[in-house]
Amino acid sequence: MSIFTEAQAKAILDKVIALSKADECTAVLAGSIDGNIRFALNNVSTSGIVDNTELAVTVAFGKRVGTASINEFDDAALERVVRRAEDLARLAPENPEFLPAIGKQTYRPSPTFSASTAAIDPAFRAKVAADSIAPCRGNGLIAAGFLEDGQSFQATANSNGNFGYQRGTNFDYTCTVRTEDGRGSGWVGRNLKDAADFKADQDIRIAMRKATESAEAKALEPGKYTVILEPAAAAGLISFMMSFFDARSADEGRSFLSRKGGGNKLGEQVYDPRVNMVADPWHPEAAVLPWDSEGQPREKLDIIKDGKIANLNYSRFWAQKQGKTANARPGNLLMAGGDKSTAELVRGTQKGILVTRTWYIRMVDPQTVLLTGLTRDGTFYIENGQIKHPVKNFRFNESPVIMLNNIEELGKPVRVAGDESSLVMMIPPMKLRDFTFTSLSDAV
């Protein structure tokens, strides 16, 4: 069994810390059971369960550091892994950027665990697939989707007396529905805390409707358009940008947050004043562990406040070098918005384009965070507050920095997962002017 109780985890970590003869010792014990089901062409294609538990021990003699890990937990194994880490540390070169292990912390637990998600079994997963597939069969539609769920624990301890333990769960469902003739495609995604809140048989209707309604797409000329990005469409661009909120890169002059002549843009107005983003490990819908990979306690932290850069990621080393306070690396990103749903934003739009989802986003120029990517699985033309007709997909070349200066209106944030980001996100649907589409795509 890969999930240890707090008492079991603490007993193991206490033994490890006691065994170490190094100047300091940090140990992290983590385990997970992950399940998934994948379906395509209205059939289940793969399904599986993977479990894993691992103990990593890091020790230091002066500025020499060694790490070793193991997945056995009897006394002899624990002794072996500690000695191995010590041997490696003695042989390692001095790390000029070494900082001692963090002191004893108090971690306020965050609500990362859901009993209903942890209780998912193969029958639950098979039913999700069946509930997604059944309404598509017989309606000229083809479903392809994926459910990934898991439960996990993480425990951290060090020789300064620090200890933390927390359990967590994860749940992410996505489904793409295509018309049999391949002319229409729709999508739905649900990234949830509680599996009990999930209704595949209802959510699948969103993807089915978008597939059906996107089948007669008309070509619009590429150019600058008012767009409504659904939360999933905006998340990919925004999460991409967040990976450049690193203070060191900015100070070194190789970031869009570098100041001409030196330094960074901390405190400067970079976005529309309506842009507010925070990290908060205790958010009830989007909680994350209350510590980061170094064990630093996460706090509620303004990242962008009224469009100004409120905080950059200062590693402990860079903070010390620059005379700043280090902060834990955020695990979530909560962007503020208004009260309106995507549908309400559509109703208030004279002319515009509704984007369900964005795809294959890549950096074109880091100087301006110019990103390219495409729309996908439901792109529609809006006129006088109504969806008028589907349009062919576009390629965009746009910077999220420019995009977040062109805000018309923000809607109500919802929890979304990025295709390629580990951040747990709450992102609003957003109405933006002058969004740059540079070419048409024939892809459906």
Added chain:
Amino acid sequence: MQRRDFLALTGLTAGGLIVPSFFGKVIAAEQLQSALDPALKKRLADAALAAARQAGATYCDVRIGRYLRQYVITREDKVQNVVNTESTGVGIRVIVNGAWGFAATNQLGTTDVARAAQQAAAIAKANAGVQTAPVQLAAAPGVGEVSWRTPIRKNAMDVPIKEKVELLLDVNAGAMGAGASFVNSMLFLVNEQKYFASTDGSYIDQDVHRIWAPMTVTAIDKSTGKFRTRSGLSSPMGLGYEYLDGVGTGKAVSPNGVVNYRNSYDMKADAIAAAKQAQEKLKAPSVKPGKYDLILDPSHTWLTIHESVGHPLELDRVLGYEANYAGTSFATLDKREQHFQYGSDKVNIFADKTQPGSLGAVGYDDEGVKTKRWDLISEGKLVDYQTIRDQAHILGKTESDGCCYADSWSSVQFQRMANVSLAPGKTKLSVADMVKDVENGIYIIGDGSFSIDQQRYNAQFGGQLFYEIKNGQITRMLEDVAYQIRTPEFWNACTAVADESDYRLGGSFFDGKGQPGQVSAVSHGSSTARFNGINVINTARSLG
């Protein structure tokens, strides 16, 4: 560590699609030189196969994998990290009642693997209820006990860390000495020790090696706040440490003196060149958008081949199995019947899992099929796809193409891209001769930004180095260049491919596909090729 953290740490632009986290548990360097006892592996495999049969499986395969990685990461005069990782475990795949089930465990006891086999069978039974068509496997006759090893000359895992660190710090010193503001460099070494056994009677032991030495050199103009990078022109390869010996025969020098590399990389010389070119990029004029004839170096073309030919000709994508994530394909089955004109008659593209030095080369794939080479596009016409055992029947094939792969013991194997390459031109043609005919063109070296839609029609690519060609002469460096294509029009605009003396491999360690996401390493070969009348955009923007 997450992908973004990894990118931030290394300052690298990913060579391929994605860069995943460090992987597996941390071990000592000397442990990288060991291997599991084949007798133990056979015993475990037999226990799993027996348990699967007993649980009602009509087919079972067992993959016992030991995946070793070594990362040496540096910046300027500092070693940032040296990490050795190992991930060992067993993945078991079964067919029960016509449906697949999979389970994996890192516990290497016969009872543990038997339990995982039973779990896989239970999952298959649960899935069989919603399955309308039973799985059909193309035959893969048992090969008995066999082994295969990447033909390396020097095992990188045997080279002392000290030697690797000295190499990278010397490379960095070269770049800094040539005027770089920053340099990040790393070595990324992979050894996959894979044991495959199946109810077909195969016991296949393979030892696969790969190497990658990426770097990024940054130049900053503090007065303007402008920064530019130039990434290394090397390629990840299916070679040993001999790739880094930098011997002269590995070089391919372009008509304007830019040095590219074949099967041997002089990393320091490239770092010095990169530092100079990154500074030159700061001052290079911005491209005027419009139609240009493009001359694409193999260090660039590999990625265009990968995205616009390799992926759309994966049969599982064509059929819709990847519809929810990576997407489908414009190259539908009817197009093979019609011999769809994918490209001009200069375009001959083949798939190959055997090419020495390539990332995809193995003796057998991850479902026990012997690897081979086959044609995908012949004189511009679409003739075939890439497929595996449970989909071969859809093409009317009686055997798999041997391109099934899993990135870990804990991942389910599925169809992954073979090395897909553009065959060199049959008549003698040098790059210099090719440039002579171009009136208004751009010569692109190295891979840059890349993005393509989910059916592989509309793509956009950047590069590392862009040079203007005017009236048959390479004149000056350009910046802010990206080109946009519609796949069939692009390949039909191919008017020349240089001969085999220019043929080189590019590739990626991190081609992402599937849910849960998996990566695979793949190479793409080509000679320099010319494409007429391609749409070039200007990517410069102002943040005000």
